[in-house]
Amino acid sequence: xxxxxxxxxxxxxxALYERYAAAGDTVTxxxxxxxxxxxxxxxxxxxxxxxxxxxxxxxxDLLICNAGVYPDKGQALGDGYAPEVWQDAFNTNxxxxxxxxxxxxxxxxxxxxxxxxIISSRMGSQAxxxxxxxxxxxxxxxxxxxxxxxxxxxxxxxxxxGVYHPGWVRTxxxxxxxxxxDAESADGLxxxxxxxxxxxxxxxxxxxxxxxxx
Numbered sequence: 001x002x003x004x005x006x007x008x009x010x011x012x013x014x015a016l017y018e019r020y021a022a023a024g025d026t027v028t029x030x031x032x033x034x035x036x037x038x039x040x041x042x043x044x045x046x047x048x049x050x051x052x053x054x055x056x057x058x059x060x061d062l063l064i065c066n067a068g069v070y071p072d073k074g075q076a077l078g079d080g081y082a083p084e085v086w087q088d089a090f091n092t093n094x095x096x097x098x099x100x101x102x103x104x105x106x107x108x109x110x111x112x113x114x115x116x117x118i119i120s121s122r123m124g125s126q127a128x129x130x131x132x133x134x135x136x137x138x139x140x141x142x143x144x145x146x147x148x149x150x151x152x153x154x155x156x157x158x159x160x161x162g163v164y165h166p167g168w169v170r171t172x173x174x175x176x177x178x179x180x181x182d183a184e185s186a187d188g189l190x191x192x193x194x195x196x197x198x199x200x201x202x203x204x205x206x207x208x209x210x211x212x213x214x
Contacts, residue, residue: 030051060107148163192207
């Protein structure tokens with residue numbers, strides 16, 4: 001199986017990368033910083049083109065859109081949320097996801113059973129609106145909406161797409177007080193990705209398999 005993971009250099013992305021690599025899968029990981037991974041900023045069209053050229057038409061069986069940012073963490077309503085914060089959130093968490101899927105669509109179509117997993121957040125659930133983190137919440141809600149609409153258009157092509165909340169994870173983004181480790185999150189996500197099919201396409205799931213309310 002060929003797995004492509006954006007944002008694979010740390011946290012949940014790295015934990016997923018390690019699990020698929022240990023299972024013997026071919027894994028292409030990307031990172032905005034480069035290093036041991038293919039250098040790619042998901043907000044840059046040229047980087048998407050470069051990734052496509054690296055894959056060179058090979059089938060992609062599972063695309064995990066994991067790269068994301070939380071630029072408004074801790075900001076206050078009275079003086080935070082500059083326009084640049086909103087641009088960063090949506091360029092990465094929404095547009096970056098769409099461009100990744102669009103550019104790799106030909107390779108996904110060459111797989112016998114292609115799947116796409118979008119890592120969003122329950123903070124994008126309207127049913128769980130608790131205030132604050134407006135740019136992050138709005139961008140993650142948009143990512144859920146994007147995923148569910150893409151699922152409709154990709155189903156006739158034989159591509160299953162699911163949207164996932166990885167849990168509140170102890171990472172740089174989640175913080176030290178979060179509920180679970182990146183290893184626990186990755187273990188659950190791998191199982192959920194394996195269950196994804198055309199029958200469940202368009203789902204919004206927690207890492208443990210529970211449905212997340214829209």
